[in-house]
Amino acid sequence: MSGVADVSVPGSTGAVSDTRDCIATFYTAYRSRDLELLNAILDDRIEWFLAGPADHFDFYGARHGKDEVIEVITRIIPCYFHITDFEFDQVIVEGDCVAARGRIRARQRDTGRSIRYGFAHFLQFERGKLVALRGVGDTFDAAEQVVGHPIDISRAMECVSLMPEDDFSAV
Amino acid sequence: MDLSVTRTVVEALYRAYAAHDPVQIAAYLADDIELQMDGPVAIFPFCGHRRGKAAVLDLLTRLKPAVLPTRRMEPEKIVIEGDHAAVFARTTAVHKQSGRVVVFHCAHFFTFRDGLVAVMHCVADTFDAVEQVVGHRIDAYYEMVGGNSEDIVAI
Numbered sequence: 001m002s003g004v005a006d007v008s009v010p011g012s013t014g015a016v017s018d019t020r021d022c023i024a025t026f027y028t029a030y031r032s033r034d035l036e037l038l039n040a041i042l043d044d045r046i047e048w049f050l051a052g053p054a055d056h057f058d059f060y061g062a063r064h065g066k067d068e069v070i071e072v073i074t075r076i077i078p079c080y081f082h083i084t085d086f087e088f089d090q091v092i093v094e095g096d097c098v099a100a101r102g103r104i105r106a107r108q109r110d111t112g113r114s115i116r117y118g119f120a121h122f123l124q125f126e127r128g129k130l131v132a133l134r135g136v137g138d139t140f141d142a143a144e145q146v147v148g149h150p151i152d153i154s155r156a157m158e159c160v161s162l163m164p165e166d167d168f169s170a171v
Numbered sequence: 172m173d174l175s176v177t178r179t180v181v182e183a184l185y186r187a188y189a190a191h192d193p194v195q196i197a198a199y200l201a202d203d204i205e206l207q208m209d210g211p212v213a214i215f216p217f218c219g220h221r222r223g224k225a226a227v228l229d230l231l232t233r234l235k236p237a238v239l240p241t242r243r244m245e246p247e248k249i250v251i252e253g254d255h256a257a258v259f260a261r262t263t264a265v266h267k268q269s270g271r272v273v274v275f276h277c278a279h280f281f282t283f284r285d286g287l288v289a290v291m292h293c294v295a296d297t298f299d300a301v302e303q304v305v306g307h308r309i310d311a312y313y314e315m316v317g318g319n320s321e322d323i324v325a326i
Contacts, residue, residue, distance in 0.1 A: 099257030
């Protein structure tokens with residue numbers, strides 16, 4: 001076995017073959033946002049972490065448990081873009097552990113613009129269920145494609161106070 | 172399961188990488204190594220593609236340390252299959268120009284050939300790294316008009 005990119009190809013040994021089946025099911029569920037498939041492949045206690053600017057795009061960050069992960073896949077990510085495909089350049093399988101690298105293809109929700117950016121996922125399966133995912137991507141590239149223009153890094157985000165200053169001083 | 176590349180090798184490679192030591196790093200690189208570092212080249216000029224041992228050594232031991240020298244790399248997950256290895260890590264670096272400490276997540280994918288790294292691909296949380304380098308939260312949604320406001324006034 002080698003780090004092949006086609007996750008749908010079964011491996012030569014039972015354990016790896018099972019894992020490759022799990023990988024294929026997970027990414028099909030992720031892309032299609034199919035509730036039945038997601039329910040089948042995600043473990044109830046899944047730990048999920050996507051490294052990225054959660055202040056801007058709230059699908060980044062940590063999620064705990066199946067309900068939170070299903071929410072991020074089916075409701076939060078589609079607020080920004082619809083994933084149309086995962087392109088794999090490298091998939092490494094060691095028992096129940098997987099490292100996958102490639103590009104996410106998506107369509108920006110408001111404009112329909114094509115988005116394509118690099119990602120890496122580290123997955124862990126147990127008894128045919130995904131129990132952990134840690135992901136990282138070229139988030140600056142992704143952010144520029146989502147907002148649709150070059151990002152001016154000198155421009156600081158303004159903090160908006162939820163309470164008028166008068167009220168605040170009166171506390 | 173046959174693990175052609177061992178964890179010991181991957182961990183030693185990581186230590187050499189973090190040390191920016193050309194002698195240590197050179198011992199792991201194939202002559203025709205291909206390296207791809209995803210990221211904004213305008214901000215991190217060391218990002219992009221390099222080919223060949225000399226170019227990759229120059230990148231890892233001179234170009235990158237001149238901008239963002241690595242202080243520590245903490246592997247959180249290592250996956251190995253045959254001649255392929257991947258590491259999910261937390262990197263601590265220092266932005267040379269400002270002295271700011273920058274901590275971000277990254278992933279490295281290696282393909283080994285005859286015990287040497289033939290292909291290396293780096294993916295990092297670049298938005299987080301850039302925000303820490305500039306020292307403030309970036310307003311991603313702010314759009315520059317024409318790239319220079321003075322030009323607009325002059326019209």
